[in-house]
Amino acid sequence: MELTLADLRRIMRGCAGADESADLDGDIAQVPFADLGYDSLAVLETTSRIEKEYGVRIPDEVAADLDRPAALLEYVNGNLTGV
Amino acid sequence: MSVAVTGIGVVAPGEPGVKPYWAMLTSGRTATRRITAFDPAGLRSQLAAECDFDAEREGLTDAEATRMDRSAQLAVVAMREAVRDSGLDVDGGDPYRTGVSIGCAVGATVGLEQQYVPLSDHGRDWLMRSATPAPHLYGYMVPSTIAAEVARAYGARGPVGLVSTGCTSGLDAVGHAMRQITGGAADVMIAGATDAPISPITMACFDAIKATSPDNDRPESASRPFDRDRRGFVMGEGAAVFVLERTDRARRRGAHVYAELAGYASRSNAYHMTGLKPDGREMAEAIRVAMDRARIGATDIGYVNAHGSGTKQNDRHETAAFKRALGPHAYDVPVSSIKSMIGHSLGAIGSLELAACALTIEHGVVPPTANLHTRDPECDLDYVPRTARECDVDVVLSVGSGFGGFQSAVVMTAPGWRR
Amino acid sequence: MNGAPVFTGVGVVAPTGVGTGAHWSAVLAGEGALAPVDRFDVSGYPVGVAGLVRGFDAGACLPGRLVVQTDHWTHMGLAAADLALDDAGADPAELSEFDLGVTTASSSGGTEFGQHEMERLWAQGPGHVTVYQSIAWFYAATTGQISIRHGMRGRCGVLAAEQAGGLDALAAARGDLRDGARLIVTGGTDASLCPYGLVAQITSGLLSPCADADRAYLPFDVRAGGYCPGEGGAMFVLEDPESARARGARAYGRLTGHGATFDPQPDPWPGPPAPSYAPSGEGLWRAVEIALDDAGLAPADIDVVFADASGVPAADRAECRVIRTVFGPRGVPVTAPKTMTGRLYAGGAPLDVASALLAIRDQVIPPTINVTEPADAGIDLVGAVPREARIRHALVLARGHGGFNSAAVLSA
Numbered sequence: 001m002e003l004t005l006a007d008l009r010r011i012m013r014g015c016a017g018a019d020e021s022a023d024l025d026g027d028i029a030q031v032p033f034a035d036l037g038y039d040s041l042a043v044l045e046t047t048s049r050i051e052k053e054y055g056v057r058i059p060d061e062v063a064a065d066l067d068r069p070a071a072l073l074e075y076v077n078g079n080l081t082g083v
Numbered sequence: 084m085s086v087a088v089t090g091i092g093v094v095a096p097g098e099p100g101v102k103p104y105w106a107m108l109t110s111g112r113t114a115t116r117r118i119t120a121f122d123p124a125g126l127r128s129q130l131a132a133e134c135d136f137d138a139e140r141e142g143l144t145d146a147e148a149t150r151m152d153r154s155a156q157l158a159v160v161a162m163r164e165a166v167r168d169s170g171l172d173v174d175g176g177d178p179y180r181t182g183v184s185i186g187c188a189v190g191a192t193v194g195l196e197q198q199y200v201p202l203s204d205h206g207r208d209w210l211m212r213s214a215t216p217a218p219h220l221y222g223y224m225v226p227s228t229i230a231a232e233v234a235r236a237y238g239a240r241g242p243v244g245l246v247s248t249g250c251t252s253g254l255d256a257v258g259h260a261m262r263q264i265t266g267g268a269a270d271v272m273i274a275g276a277t278d279a280p281i282s283p284i285t286m287a288c289f290d291a292i293k294a295t296s297p298d299n300d301r302p303e304s305a306s307r308p309f310d311r312d313r314r315g316f317v318m319g320e321g322a323a324v325f326v327l328e329r330t331d332r333a334r335r336r337g338a339h340v341y342a343e344l345a346g347y348a349s350r351s352n353a354y355h356m357t358g359l360k361p362d363g364r365e366m367a368e369a370i371r372v373a374m375d376r377a378r379i380g381a382t383d384i385g386y387v388n389a390h391g392s393g394t395k396q397n398d399r400h401e402t403a404a405f406k407r408a409l410g411p412h413a414y415d416v417p418v419s420s421i422k423s424m425i426g427h428s429l430g431a432i433g434s435l436e437l438a439a440c441a442l443t444i445e446h447g448v449v450p451p452t453a454n455l456h457t458r459d460p461e462c463d464l465d466y467v468p469r470t471a472r473e474c475d476v477d478v479v480l481s482v483g484s485g486f487g488g489f490q491s492a493v494v495m496t497a498p499g500w501r502r
Numbered sequence: 503m504n505g506a507p508v509f510t511g512v513g514v515v516a517p518t519g520v521g522t523g524a525h526w527s528a529v530l531a532g533e534g535a536l537a538p539v540d541r542f543d544v545s546g547y548p549v550g551v552a553g554l555v556r557g558f559d560a561g562a563c564l565p566g567r568l569v570v571q572t573d574h575w576t577h578m579g580l581a582a583a584d585l586a587l588d589d590a591g592a593d594p595a596e597l598s599e600f601d602l603g604v605t606t607a608s609s610s611g612g613t614e615f616g617q618h619e620m621e622r623l624w625a626q627g628p629g630h631v632t633v634y635q636s637i638a639w640f641y642a643a644t645t646g647q648i649s650i651r652h653g654m655r656g657r658c659g660v661l662a663a664e665q666a667g668g669l670d671a672l673a674a675a676r677g678d679l680r681d682g683a684r685l686i687v688t689g690g691t692d693a694s695l696c697p698y699g700l701v702a703q704i705t706s707g708l709l710s711p712c713a714d715a716d717r718a719y720l721p722f723d724v725r726a727g728g729y730c731p732g733e734g735g736a737m738f739v740l741e742d743p744e745s746a747r748a749r750g751a752r753a754y755g756r757l758t759g760h761g762a763t764f765d766p767q768p769d770p771w772p773g774p775p776a777p778s779y780a781p782s783g784e785g786l787w788r789a790v791e792i793a794l795d796d797a798g799l800a801p802a803d804i805d806v807v808f809a810d811a812s813g814v815p816a817a818d819r820a821e822c823r824v825i826r827t828v829f830g831p832r833g834v835p836v837t838a839p840k841t842m843t844g845r846l847y848a849g850g851a852p853l854d855v856a857s858a859l860l861a862i863r864d865q866v867i868p869p870t871i872n873v874t875e876p877a878d879a880g881i882d883l884v885g886a887v888p889r890e891a892r893i894r895h896a897l898v899l900a901r902g903h904g905g906f907n908s909a910a911v912l913s914a
Contacts, residue, residue, distance in 0.1 A: 015570070015632070016567060016570060016571075017565070017566035017567040017568070017569055017570035017571070018566040018567070037567065038567075039355065039358070039567075040355075040357070040358055041292065041356070041357060041571065041633045041634065041637070042567065042571075042633075044291070044292060044293065044633045045291075045632055045633045045634070048291065048629070048632075048633070051629075052629065052630070060293060125627060125628050125629075126628055127628075146769070150771070150772065150773075179763060179788055182762075182764075183764070188640055188641075188642070189639075189640055190611070190641065195616075196620060199617075199620050199624070199698065200624060202698070202701060203620070203621065203624065203698075205624050205625065206620065206621045206622070206623065206624030206625030206626075207625055209542070209617075209621065209697055210542060210543055210546075210697050211697045211698060211701050212546060216701055216702065216704070216705050217705070218705055218707075218770070218772075218773030218774065219705070219772050219773055220701070220702045220705040221702045221703055221704075221705045221706040221772060221903070222771075222772035222773075222904070223702070224610050224613070224694070224699065224702040224703070225609050225610055225662065225664050225847075225903060225904075226608075226611075226641060226662050227609070227662040227663050227664045227667065227902060227903075227904060227906065228772060228903075228904055230662070230663070230904075231764070231767070231772075231904030231905055231906070234764045234766065234905070235766040235767065235771070235905070238766065239764060240763055240764050240765070240766070240785060240788075241762075241763060241764065242670075242762040242763065242764070243663070243762070243763075243764040243905075243906060244661050244662065244663045244667070244670055244762070244906075245661070245662040245663065246659070246660065246661060246662075247608060247640070247641035247642055247660045247661075247662050248642050248645070248658070248659060248660050249640060249642045249646070255659065259659075259661075259674070262677050266677065266680075268762070268792075283623060283624075283628065284616075284619065284620050284623055284631070284635070286628070287623050287628035287629075287631040287635075288619070288631050288633075288635035288636045289636060290628060290629075290631070291629075291631050291632060291633045291635065291636065292633050292636050294636070348657070349657040349658070349659075350600060350655055350656060350657060351603075351604075351646075351649045351654065351655050351656070351657070351658045352655065353599070353649045353650050353652070353653045353654055353655045354650065355650065356571075356637040356643075356646055356647070356650065357636065357637060365655055368600060368655075485642075486636065486637055486640070486642070486646065487637070487640075487642045487643065487645060487646025487647075487649070487658070488646055488649055488650060488658070489642070489646070489658060
């Protein structure tokens with residue numbers, strides 16, 4: 001049960017809304033969340049949703065470094081405890 | 084024209100009343116503990132600074148205790164202490180010339196949540212068809228009820244309102260009251276603030292944004308403003324209410340004046356609902372304007388009562404604001420955060436802090452920042468670590484910062500002080 | 503500030519329409535907007551008719567990220583503020599940031615958002631409360647969001663006095679202009695037509711149980727039996743007159759007077775009033791006197807009164823007594839366009855102010871609908887048809903649950 005970029009897009013849109021000024025459909029893996037128009041609250045909400053859906057805890061100290069989609073995907077998928 | 088503080092009433096974490104409050108603040112003891120108001124298991128932050136408040140013991144009637152949300156109860160009790168303290172002749176004078184300005188950030192949250200649970204069948208029924216609502220539920224829904232209860236209990240008939248600007252409500256309600264007096268709408272204002280946010284919904288929402296301290300193993304030392312190892316604020320509750328009058332009128336009736344409210348200003352960072360920029364620019368501007376209105380300079384300030392909530396971002400933001408506004412004198416003036424001892428009671432804290440400022444002027448003692456052990460290089464001012472300091476203070480600056488971007492500042496001076 | 507502040511922009515999001523033009527056309531046409539509540543199933547509730555805002559699509563006028571993090575009450579407030587700034591031709595980015603402020607009235611905050619979050623908490627657990635709960639429910643949310651959206655860094659405020667708060671917010675904005683600000687966005691909106699909001703309102707005992715939209719809210723009528731709630735409101739741009747002149751801004755009118763008083767309520771409080779409830783109206787009368795005095799006007803100078811129009815018979819009688827006392831029997835035209843929308847709480851008085859400003863602009867008094875059997879012959883209640891009149895000064899009255907009385911004078 002891997003977290004894909006498509007999954008992440010869905011979660012981001014669902015819990016943080018979509019902003020016309022940012023294109024979530026493009027190649028966003030290495031684009032910082034801030035540049036995608038997602039502020040600290042939106043990122044917190046997104047990680048909280050992922051924690052619940054994927055059963056992966058993201059500690060505060062780690063979360064601070066996950067500043068772009070690729071980093072978040074890597075951490076979550078590296079810490080899945082299996083279905 | 085300055086406004087005098089002639090009466091103070093406090094219901095703070097620990098025992099209600101001004102005396103116990105001041106005793107705690109000067110001792111450096113803390114009132115932060117594991118939440119007892121409800122079972123906090125399952126919460127990220129399980130801590131709060133709670134008032135040991137018994138409605139009956141504090142003189143509220145059964146009817147008052149039943150219908151009033153906790154926030155209103157705290158406010159009314161604090162008001163009664165303030166009015167007794169002021170020696171004001173409640174029945175003399177024109178009631179239409181006495182108004183009320185109470186600050187509160189989250190209103191009757193405790194009451195609203197307590198009612199919600201049975202009405203919604205524990206969150207299962209969106210249409211809320213279970214149970215019968217209490218007859219005073221509408222009174223909980225509108226926070227203005229809190230101001231109405233205070234006005235009703237006093238007998239005020241002048242301008243009455245509730246100021247609700249988040250965590251600066253306690254300063255802004257006093258600022259609003261100052262303007263009512265100086266603008267001529269009232270001769271006396273019962274002004275202050277209250278909040279009773281220790282309720283599951285509020286604790287959960289601050290958990291979600293990780294703003295509150297998760298140091299559940301060390302409740303007494305969890306609130307650590309300006310300390311390098313600070314991890315967020317500890318929720319608090321409480322109320323502080325003042326009797327405010329034009330200084331010349333206060334003198335004419337021979338009232339005891341604790342302090343004068345010399346200047347108030349508020350600005351907004353218009354940046355983010357919860358985030359703060361590290362430069363402290365808008366707080367510095369609020370400070371500058373408040374000082375301007377009080378006609379004081381940086382070197383006049385003898386004590387700064389900080390917002391000092393204990394979050395990483397606030398304490399850094401605020402330190403920058405002090406340096407920006409006070410220049411080099413920021414390093415010479417004692418700065419302390421009493422949230423280290425009484426937690427952060429959201430809308431109430433600004434008034435609780437102003438009460439501490441008035442008592443600082445009255446008694447010549449500066450309260451400490453408790454739990455401050457390890458220096459944070461970004462917070463390098465004199466925060467009066469752990470021990471109160473005897474110090475004759477004539478001019479105090481009190482600041483606050485809150486969700487929504489509000490940045491407020493009040494300058495308080497010793498009675499009759501002139502530069 | 504030299505002289506009274508001027509209203510240079512008006513933005514309306516109300517049951518009568520989204521946009522000032524839509525609202526005013528509907529009002530002049532006497533189009534009642536009260537209707538059965540269809541947002542959720544109200545069968546089993548003792549009330550069913552309210553003023554709902556139709557045709558408002560938050561997603562169409564606000565960024566998606568903003569919509570998700572705020573309540574419907576703030577959506578409408580933001581939209582109304584945008585409309586007001588646009589109407590005023592004011593671009594905050596072109597003005598000095600610390601000279602701009604926002605002060606709104608709030609009555610119940612983000613009620614529906616809060617109900618959703620409490621539901622998540624109690625049905626699923628604390629970890630399911632969203633991050634936005636910390637910024638969406640509290641009463642300062644709308645002011646904060648407007649301030650951020652437009653970069654307004656001057657003093658920002660929030661006042662609560664239930665239905666009276668809207669006038670007090672205008673007075674506070676005037677205070678800021680006197681203190682040196684140049685332009686304030688002020689007014690209020692409300693949105694409490696969700697299950698928890700309605701269940702709470704019903705406990706006041708003041709809501710009309712009538713299910714017929716044409717008969718449910720009849721203030722000043724012999725058949726009066728309570729009021730209908732509504733949502734929405736209005737926002738304004740209130741400016742220093744010299745600043746407005748320098749910008750070449752058009753002024754709808756001026757805020758020339760304000761007064762606020764309080765009547766302690768008798769027991770039982772705050773539940774449904776006892777049958778013996780008979781308020782004297784003294785506090786409202788004093789508020790009117792203070793407002794007139796503030797404006798430097800005599801009662802004879804007032805050309806129209808926009809009534810508070812409680813719809814609760816005892817409160818209606820008190821208001822009539824005040825109007826007769828101040829103006830003499832049938833001494834001034836009185837109107838209640840809120841018969842078309844219901845009482846909008848924090849948005850109610852601002853919407854009346856909007857209608858009053860338009861009345862001054864167009865020299866026409868808007869109608870009061872459905873009141874076909876007026877209870878007090880000593881009140882010149884404008885009927886279901888607008889009345890052309892010379893209007894130089896309008897008095898707006900607002901009473902808030904709990905004893906709040908406010909009065910404001912608007913002048914050409």
